Amino acid sequence: MDSGIITALITLSAIGAVAAVVLYFIAQKFKVIEDPRIDDVTDALPGANCGGCGYAGCRAFAEAMVKEGTMEGFFCPVGGNDLMKSLSPLLGVEAVEKKPQIAVLRCNGSVKNSPAKYSYDGPNNCTFTHTLSSGEGGCMYGCLGGGECVDACDFDAMYMDPETGLPVVKDNCVACNACVLACPRDLLELRNRGPKDKRIFVACMNQEKGGPAKKNCSVACIGCAACFKVCPHDAITMNNNLAYIDYEKCTLCRKCVEVCPTDAIHEINFKPRPPKAEVPKKEPVKKAVVVEEGAAPAPKPAKAPRTESVEVAVEKPKAASEASDKKEENSSENQNNNQ
Numbered sequence: 001m002d003s004g005i006i007t008a009l010i011t012l013s014a015i016g017a018v019a020a021v022v023l024y025f026i027a028q029k030f031k032v033i034e035d036p037r038i039d040d041v042t043d044a045l046p047g048a049n050c051g052g053c054g055y056a057g058c059r060a061f062a063e064a065m066v067k068e069g070t071m072e073g074f075f076c077p078v079g080g081n082d083l084m085k086s087l088s089p090l091l092g093v094e095a096v097e098k099k100p101q102i103a104v105l106r107c108n109g110s111v112k113n114s115p116a117k118y119s120y121d122g123p124n125n126c127t128f129t130h131t132l133s134s135g136e137g138g139c140m141y142g143c144l145g146g147g148e149c150v151d152a153c154d155f156d157a158m159y160m161d162p163e164t165g166l167p168v169v170k171d172n173c174v175a176c177n178a179c180v181l182a183c184p185r186d187l188l189e190l191r192n193r194g195p196k197d198k199r200i201f202v203a204c205m206n207q208e209k210g211g212p213a214k215k216n217c218s219v220a221c222i223g224c225a226a227c228f229k230v231c232p233h234d235a236i237t238m239n240n241n242l243a244y245i246d247y248e249k250c251t252l253c254r255k256c257v258e259v260c261p262t263d264a265i266h267e268i269n270f271k272p273r274p275p276k277a278e279v280p281k282k283e284p285v286k287k288a289v290v291v292e293e294g295a296a297p298a299p300k301p302a303k304a305p306r307t308e309s310v311e312v313a314v315e316k317p318k319a320a321s322e323a324s325d326k327k328e329e330n331s332s333e334n335q336n337n338n339q
Helices: 003-030 036-044 058-068 080-091 126-132 148-152 178-182 210-216 226-230 255-259 318-338
Strands: 101-105 158-160 167-169 188-192 199-202 236-239 242-245 265-268
Touching: 036 058, 036 080, 058 080, 101 167, 101 199, 126 148, 148 158, 148 178, 178 188, 188 199, 199 242, 226 236, 226 242, 226 255, 255 265
Parallel strands: none
Antiparallel strands: 101 188, 158 167, 199 265, 236 242
8 A cells, every 4th residue: 555545544533533632622611501401391382383482482482481490471372371380390480370361353344344445456465465555445554354364373263254354363262472473453462361251352443533433444443532431440541542441450341332432342252232222212293283274363372461459349239229319319309499
């Protein structure tokens, strides 16, 4: 064998050995010891990688929670409170219970309530339509009906209603927040499910004044503040001609629903209200007066006479009157005789 080849092999082997030793010491110097609890927590998580927790995936969520050493501010919406309680022994900290939430659509601009003013011919995509126009109904704050939120849902918890043209949220919603982020008009909001799944919210995001708002949608919030005035718990605020109900303060008394003139406030999973009895308006009755031809108009009723003192003549007795008459006759005869 040629000595050149042997020299090259020895040289390369020596370089490889030296490099391996150097890399070994570097790896030992800069190695990162990972907490084994991260793998345990990652395995316990559902693995949906939906981003509802606020992190890129389940492992990123586990790393952040283990690093902080607390469960406060961390919550997996897919697993819910039961999952967080199961993670508590792994981390050695107490789980913070959170009220279950669900996504709600704050718009009721259906095909019936907000009829189309023109026909849109273009890509059926909410983001694209939002950049071009206000929508077929004319409301620049309303739902465009493109279904982008439905496409973003990984749990089959939403569907498009063909009759209304609006998305519908099902009860199996896990509040992952994917639909909220997908909507270009921020019409979806995560709210507490409420006791027995009862909840009240304003299904409108229109910030226009009453006239233009009603022109584009018959059930729009007109900013009349009637609900704000009647709420006994200060749960309603008014901002930019729009009412908002704070679900943390709302006690579900339903007083705001009763006074809303446009039915913009929705009440979910309540017993139906009895229909309001319509009170007929009393119209003034006009008496018909029939006047014959040639007949004189009816005289006006005479006014009541004033009360005045009246002298009452007292009649004399009959006998006395006859005697006085005879006396007068005798006196007249005497006067004639004397003449």
